[in-house]
Amino acid sequence: MKTKDNLKITTKIKASERFLILSHVRPDADAAGSVLGLGLALKNLGKQVQMVLSDGAANFSYLPGSEGITRSPEGDVDMIVVVDCSDPHRVGEGLSGYGQPDLVVDHHKTNVQFGKFNVVEPDQVATTAILFDHMPTWGLGFDLGIATCLLSGIVGDTIGFRTPNVNSEVMRKTAALMDLGANLTDIYQEELVLKTFESLRYWGAGLGRLERKNGLVWTSLTLADRQEIGYAGNDDADLVNVLSSVKGTAIALIFVEQPQDKVKVSWRAKPGLDVSEIAFKFGGGGHAAAAGADFEGSLESIKQIVIQATQKLLE
Ligand code: AMP
Ligand code: MN
Numbered sequence: 001m002k003t004k005d006n007l008k009i010t011t012k013i014k015a016s017e018r019f020l021i022l023s024h025v026r027p028d029a030d031a032a033g034s035v036l037g038l039g040l041a042l043k044n045l046g047k048q049v050q051m052v053l054s055d056g057a058a059n060f061s062y063l064p065g066s067e068g069i070t071r072s073p074e075g076d077v078d079m080i081v082v083v084d085c086s087d088p089h090r091v092g093e094g095l096s097g098y099g100q101p102d103l104v105v106d107h108h109k110t111n112v113q114f115g116k117f118n119v120v121e122p123d124q125v126a127t128t129a130i131l132f133d134h135m136p137t138w139g140l141g142f143d144l145g146i147a148t149c150l151l152s153g154i155v156g157d158t159i160g161f162r163t164p165n166v167n168s169e170v171m172r173k174t175a176a177l178m179d180l181g182a183n184l185t186d187i188y189q190e191e192l193v194l195k196t197f198e199s200l201r202y203w204g205a206g207l208g209r210l211e212r213k214n215g216l217v218w219t220s221l222t223l224a225d226r227q228e229i230g231y232a233g234n235d236d237a238d239l240v241n242v243l244s245s246v247k248g249t250a251i252a253l254i255f256v257e258q259p260q261d262k263v264k265v266s267w268r269a270k271p272g273l274d275v276s277e278i279a280f281k282f283g284g285g286g287h288a289a290a291a292g293a294d295f296e297g298s299l300e301s302i303k304q305i306v307i308q309a310t311q312k313l314l315e
């Protein structure tokens with residue numbers, strides 16, 4: 001980022017009293033951790049901060065400050081920041097009536113640079129890792145709660161340091177956050193190990209339908225699965241990460257049926273392949289190794305279209 005921009009961002013933060021921080025629908029740990037990490041640091045300076053996730057933060061009750069996250073903003077604000085989100089639509093309803101964000105902080109390759117200032121660093125493992133770098137230069141400090149939120153984003157987006165973009169720099173940041181008191185074991189347990197009984201039965205439904213063809217592995221989860229099992233959590237309960245653990249998989253795909261004839265698709269690619277382009281082409285986005293998109297249509301028709309297009313990528 002240009003130093004001049006960084007100075008302007010710092011000035012804007014200093015001059016603003018009322019902040020609105022938002023991230024993407026269906027929040028993951030990086031979305032929640034970024035909203036909270038930045039939000040708590042601003043609160044420590046005595047600023048008024050609204051932290052907004054359109055779908056709420058029910059999965060993130062273990063994160064400090066998460067009880068302060070709301071689903072929609074209220075009243076006037078001086079500065080709008082969107083974190084971990086590649087385009088304005090993916091914020092959900094939270095931005096409506098609020099105009100262009102002042103600042104976008106993100107690491108998605110497919111980011112459309114929709115802020116007045118855009119700190120977009122696709123080489124970073126998580127948006128919280130970008131915040132870790134820039135917050136001190138913006139006059140924002142860390143404490144135990146903030147460190148926990150920032151480390152949470154790193155652990156989540158690297159699936160526990162498993163993605164190929166993890167390097168020694170990421171480990172140094174992790175160590176620095178642990179030195180601030182963040183408990184890696186607890187974060188790891190909450191985010192990646194502990195599952196509800198229902199989510200494992202939901203995985204079972206998906207795993208029972210696992211298919212494979214030429215390096216492509218896929219399955220689907222239906223609304224009927226959710227209902228029969230009583231699963232109420234996030235879309236695929238992270239089953240796609242299990243699919244990509246099948247030996248010999250180049251790309252793993254999961255189709256999650258949604259109400260009103262919609263389908264959520266997730267791609268995971270082995271190192272060297274890039275699934276962000278195909279997701280972007282279908283109106284979604286993401287990273288080389290992990291991307292997603294939302295479709296309208298029946299589960300079967302979307303499966304056909306997406307499997308065919310993804311197979312082309314492998315040819
Ligand atoms: P997911 O498959 O939902 O776990 O998402 C994988 C990556 O793609 C994450 O970085 C998401 O932020 C991104 N992503 C997923 N769905 C979309 C979408 N509809 N539009 C833009 N980015 C998305
Ligand atoms: Mn995210």
Ligand code: MN
Pocket residue numbers: 030031084107125126127157
């Ligand atoms: Mn992220």
